[in-house]
Amino acid sequence: MSADIRVRSLVKHYQVADREGGLRASLRSVVRRRHRSVRAVDDITFDVQPGEIVGFLGPNGAGKTTALKLLSGLLHPTSGEATVLGFTPWERRREFLSQITLIMGQRQQLYWDLPALDTFLVNKAVFGLEDAAYREAVDLLVGLLELDEILTKPVRQLSLGERMKAELAAGLLHRPRVLFLDEPTIGLDVTMQQRIRDFVTRYNATTGATILLTSHYMADVKALAERVVVIDHGKLLYDGLLTGLIDRYAPHKTITLHLERPVDRADVAAYGEVVSADEVQVSVRTDKAQAAAVTARMLAELPVADLSVEDPPLEYVIDQVFHRRES
Amino acid sequence: MIGRLARIAGAYFRSALQEEFAYRGDLFGNVIRSVLNLGTAIGGVVVIFTHTETLGGWTLGQTLSLLGIFVFVNGFVAMFMSPSLNRVVEEVREGTFDYVLMKPVPALFLASARRFAVWHVSDIVLGAIVLGVALAGLDVRASGWGVLLFVALLACGVAIVYAIWLALTTLVFWFVRVANVTMIFNLFFQTGRYPIEVYPFWLRQLLTFVFPVAFVTTVPAQAVTGRDPSWLVWVAPVIAVVTLLAATRFWHFGLSRYTSASS
Numbered sequence: 001m002s003a004d005i006r007v008r009s010l011v012k013h014y015q016v017a018d019r020e021g022g023l024r025a026s027l028r029s030v031v032r033r034r035h036r037s038v039r040a041v042d043d044i045t046f047d048v049q050p051g052e053i054v055g056f057l058g059p060n061g062a063g064k065t066t067a068l069k070l071l072s073g074l075l076h077p078t079s080g081e082a083t084v085l086g087f088t089p090w091e092r093r094r095e096f097l098s099q100i101t102l103i104m105g106q107r108q109q110l111y112w113d114l115p116a117l118d119t120f121l122v123n124k125a126v127f128g129l130e131d132a133a134y135r136e137a138v139d140l141l142v143g144l145l146e147l148d149e150i151l152t153k154p155v156r157q158l159s160l161g162e163r164m165k166a167e168l169a170a171g172l173l174h175r176p177r178v179l180f181l182d183e184p185t186i187g188l189d190v191t192m193q194q195r196i197r198d199f200v201t202r203y204n205a206t207t208g209a210t211i212l213l214t215s216h217y218m219a220d221v222k223a224l225a226e227r228v229v230v231i232d233h234g235k236l237l238y239d240g241l242l243t244g245l246i247d248r249y250a251p252h253k254t255i256t257l258h259l260e261r262p263v264d265r266a267d268v269a270a271y272g273e274v275v276s277a278d279e280v281q282v283s284v285r286t287d288k289a290q291a292a293a294v295t296a297r298m299l300a301e302l303p304v305a306d307l308s309v310e311d312p313p314l315e316y317v318i319d320q321v322f323h324r325r326e327s
Numbered sequence: 328m329i330g331r332l333a334r335i336a337g338a339y340f341r342s343a344l345q346e347e348f349a350y351r352g353d354l355f356g357n358v359i360r361s362v363l364n365l366g367t368a369i370g371g372v373v374v375i376f377t378h379t380e381t382l383g384g385w386t387l388g389q390t391l392s393l394l395g396i397f398v399f400v401n402g403f404v405a406m407f408m409s410p411s412l413n414r415v416v417e418e419v420r421e422g423t424f425d426y427v428l429m430k431p432v433p434a435l436f437l438a439s440a441r442r443f444a445v446w447h448v449s450d451i452v453l454g455a456i457v458l459g460v461a462l463a464g465l466d467v468r469a470s471g472w473g474v475l476l477f478v479a480l481l482a483c484g485v486a487i488v489y490a491i492w493l494a495l496t497t498l499v500f501w502f503v504r505v506a507n508v509t510m511i512f513n514l515f516f517q518t519g520r521y522p523i524e525v526y527p528f529w530l531r532q533l534l535t536f537v538f539p540v541a542f543v544t545t546v547p548a549q550a551v552t553g554r555d556p557s558w559l560v561w562v563a564p565v566i567a568v569v570t571l572l573a574a575t576r577f578w579h580f581g582l583s584r585y586t587s588a589s590s
Binding site: 069072073074075076090092094095096097098100101102104107108109111113114118119121122124125126127128154 | 331334335337338339341342345346349350421422423425426428429430431432583586587
């Protein structure tokens, strides 16, 4: 099976006006602008197979959104190639645009003063959907997103989470085969984030759609994507399984001990790097390979009441990825 | 293709109607505004004619016919053109223009036929009434040809307005904030309230060749009021086609710049 998304040496530079702060600099910039070239996407290569969910990770300004915009045909690249469903995105062919969607958590397309259902009807016409196909899509999305009461209220009366659900539905009516989701959970509370995540998983399972998503929230990535692509400063740093990312950049386990009585901190430090410590609870970070041995020694040598061994949090892993790059 | 685009425009138009009905008070206020605007405009013309028999060679009836055409075109533009094109400016600034580009429909179509200010229909109707009443008082006999010519010239005028506005809107791809451009457009457009002959020579040239407002009201009014049609009648279609072609090319150029330069 050929890849749904195929990216080869993709590069995107763009010019930004560059000026110092202050009124004087502002005035000067009216007359003469200095431009600086930014390498938003710098020689990126990867594939996404049909039905895959891939998490696109990177700090703010890493080039995630630019990459998504290139792949959805909004931007022309400086150089390199990409195909999505066999189309070159920036040719913006009708057949291509009918089969993909881009949903941006921070930007809305719904009519503000009308119920979301009216935006749906406009999209029905825009995508030329038959009545039957439209109803089927609405039924599916209403079921998966629990939209019943949301669709008939004016959008301005919806909560942020409800609006996001309606936005997702509006962007999915035409049953796209490839979904680009840019920060779909941004600004939502934890429960709603969870709901959106569940939806993405179920939508993927139901329709077999290919999904490339970016998110700030590690919980999103952990729950949704087995595979992650990490970029920073436009460069691809890692492409592979999420577990592999952890092994490579943070091959640690955190062992947390509940002690029966306080012990000298130096005694604990002998087992590994102490992450946190109070009277009777101590967390120690140790190499993954030695975690079992260290645990055994601790149990034998310390007054352990309870013990747990955990993977490092993903935030820490990502931090390690970018930290290592800079050092 | 045409049928499909018509269906899409229809769907957008229905939404516009619904949006309008969501604010009924607004609807009422706008009809009052139309009537007041028209009253002031007619009053202005009548006051001028208490001091003079003709204005730049135009009689009162002829000038009122021209005013009717102006109000009609103004309403047409406000209802069908400016809402969509103004929306483009907002969307580019807010970043939601990306959603327009994601639709499997030519962006130029969506930029031009997506939003409608339905209540401006009152201007269109009032403009037509003023034109009709003024013409009735003029006692011009309308031949089939004359009507056809008038409609064709009116269409040319509307096309020219669209082309200019589209070109001005396209500037948003470079400058992002172009609200002033709309103001400049309106400043010139408002000169169309009076026949072009009332303006000094240099302004006449400007309004004919640079910012061709002359073709929007003066030329169609010449044709319909039985005044000697000037040679401009024959130039109107040429100007319309040229400005339309130039504006759409400029739009595509701006759009390609937008998709290659932004982040």
